[in-house]
Amino acid sequence: MRIAEYIAVPPLFDTSSGQGVRQFVELGIALLLSSLVGLERELQQKSAGLRTHTLVGVGSALFMEVSIHGFNAVAGVPGVGLDPSRVAAQIVSGIGFIGGGLIFVRRDAVRGLTTAATIWLTCAVGMACGGGLPLLGVAATVVHFLVVRGFPVITKRMSVAPDVGPVELRLSYRTRRGLLGRVLELCTKRGFRVTDVHVEAEAEDRGDNRERGKIKEAGVVLSLEGKGSALPLVEELTHWEGVLGVGLRSHPDSTE
Known part of the structure; x- marks a missing residue:
């Protein structure tokens, strides 16, 4: 059937x-x-x-x-x-x-x-x-x-030290002074984890022609995650010699 x-x-x-x-x-x-x-x-x-x-x-x-x-x-x-x-x-x-x-x-x-x-x-x-x-x-x-x-x-x-990450630390500085390495070391010492580094270098055409075309100034964006506030980090960096500007803002990405 x-x-x-x-x-x-x-x-x-x-x-x-x-x-x-x-x-x-x-x-x-x-x-x-x-x-x-x-x-x-x-x-x-x-x-x-x-x-x-x-x-x-x-x-x-x-x-x-x-x-x-x-x-x-x-x-x-x-x-x-x-x-x-x-x-x-x-x-x-x-x-x-x-x-x-x-x-x-x-x-x-x-x-x-x-x-x-x-x-x-x-x-x-x-x-x-x-x-x-x-x-x-x-x-x-x-x-x-x-x-x-x-x-x-x-x-x-409930957290004693709330998680403020991720945040972006924007920094402009004079090159050839080893500042970037010192900044990364400072962030680590302050308990922050650097998840991303983006360097934007630019040439400065002012001054003597022999120096023209050489990189004099650079900008870097550091993505940080960690506990506590990042404002003391910004305050300390503003007093460093060779640092031209510091900015801080919330990172658009998150773990969600």
Whole structure:
């Protein structure tokens, strides 16, 4: 007997075969919750923002809907075993590729870990909504905002020396005085880790022609991470001979 004789294929637009009002509502909830998470990441100017998180959440919910309702036509066919959890397991494995693409290492600093974890959480939220567990999806979304927005405030209050990094130290100085090496040594002694160094050298055409074209002045940007304030570091550098200017600002990158 052929397998086709056991299959009762429902009409293409049958709303009672897993594509009715309930499923559209579940997809809508996944859309809303994943958009909230993505909007928070977008406002923080992270590499994965509103669109990425929304697509991950809705896509995960749709996979769950297909896993639960998409194979009803072959249910009960001899020799065909259905396991709806298989699709869910593949979603969890597949989302790791997106998360891995968001994590990168620069020097000895790891970036994108929090955003990758958020993608993973958004996938779980979408799966919960698609699996008919929207309350769990809402709870997980609330947990996201609690962890990402609330925990940094708590850790800053608990820490004796709050982490101020990353910051950028901009320095202009006279060359051929060994200042750059001394500045790097000072930053290390003050407890800061130098994650990036960018030197911008420029020629000074003033003075005698024999000196023209030689590098007289240079600028350097140091990316620093560490505990405590970097303002004392700036104050000390302003008194160094050969240092022409010092600036400090928050670094646009972060470990999230």
